[in-house]
Amino acid sequence: MSKNRKQELLEIAYKMFITKGYDNTSVDEIIKEADIAKGTFYYYFDSKDEVLDLVINDMIDKEIIVASKYIEMQIPIEQKLIGIITSLRPSIDEKNIAIALNDDTNIKMHRKYNDKLIDSGTKLLKEIILEGINKGIFNCNNIEERIKLLLIMSNELFDNNNYSEKDIEVFVDTTEKMLGASKGSMNFIANLIGGKYNG
Amino acid sequence: MSKNRKQELLEIAYKMFITKGYDNTSVDEIIKEADIAKGTFYYYFDSKDEVLDLVINDMIDKEIIVASKYIEMQIPIEQKLIGIITSLRPSIDEKNIAIALNDDTNIKMHRKYNDKLIDSGTKLLKEIILEGINKGIFNCNNIEERIKLLLIMSNELFDNNNYSEKDIEVFVDTTEKMLGASKGSMNFIANLIGGKYNG
DNA sequence: ATTAGAAAAACCGACTAACAGTCTGTATGA
């Protein structure tokens, strides 16, 4: 029951953080929901903050698993790249996550999520971009730094649901240019992101 | 003494937020420092959060005033643009601000600062970029969206003191490309930012 | 012009409720 209990607590915490927000979820509420005592909670975790970190790690890990599938797929490099970037953002059926992250009481959660995403996403994207450079589709140096910027833009632009068609247009244009891809080669992003987020 | 008192309280709060961090500064500590009672504090402000908002507004307003001076200066457009962007970030003698913003206990403050900065900075930069387009130095559409991306990158990249030469190189390259400036026309950024932040 | 007195603005500090985290245990299984 030990590993199970910890995981069970994390799942309860996750659900409550998403539905109520991190700041608005007290440890007392979590243990009431889990029907355990305070001492038990602090037997498994050092702090509420540690729970947040673990919850976010789980969230990102799931996104990474989905995103990873694009690497082996038999599709154009550009589509792999964009597939990964969009997969790293909360998907349609995780719309409540996007809403939660963007809530004013979840600033801390949001920040930790984005930081971790950039960290994990960079490793994935590096493979793709190197492949693209080898095939002559991309042309750029300082790959990791460019990926970081790419993920920063994606994070800040697309995780509030307040972006416009023009935002996507500029993001596509900038992505093409900063990777040295040919103009228009990533135009399909617009459909993907538009469909994924606004649909 | 009424307007003065409010301003005095904001200045005390500002100093304490910067030196101790927002989360680590309690209202009790602020009123002790100001030598007033709790009721007085809440006579002037609705919440601790409102104080944070007001403090940040003041901070950004000061940065905007400095940045605005570049508009009238007789220097190349590229230098105006970069001058403004770098002015919007905490300057050398405000290094403690940068440190505070990046502290783990100041996530909320940091986020509000960046959001407000993008809001205020966009208006300033728009003038410059239009001027650049008119003079044939820049060449791009969707100006406001590009500015937003530019400020997002600048914010996320440069306000922790953890960026490298390569980060600057990529930022310069991306900025040139996304505004349609000629290659190398903004190379001087490296010195500016490097000197400003790492010196 | 002076002043009583009413009204509004500025201020006080004890109080509450909610919270994260602690501590001293007890039960249970190897």
Added chain:
DNA sequence: TCATACAGACTGTTAGTCGGTTTTTCTAAT
């Protein structure tokens, strides 16, 4: 018997409240 797993009363700190007091400002009658 020893470590793992759990319990729940307790503490200290916090943001925010509330009923009351002082100080200032305005009004009006002398």
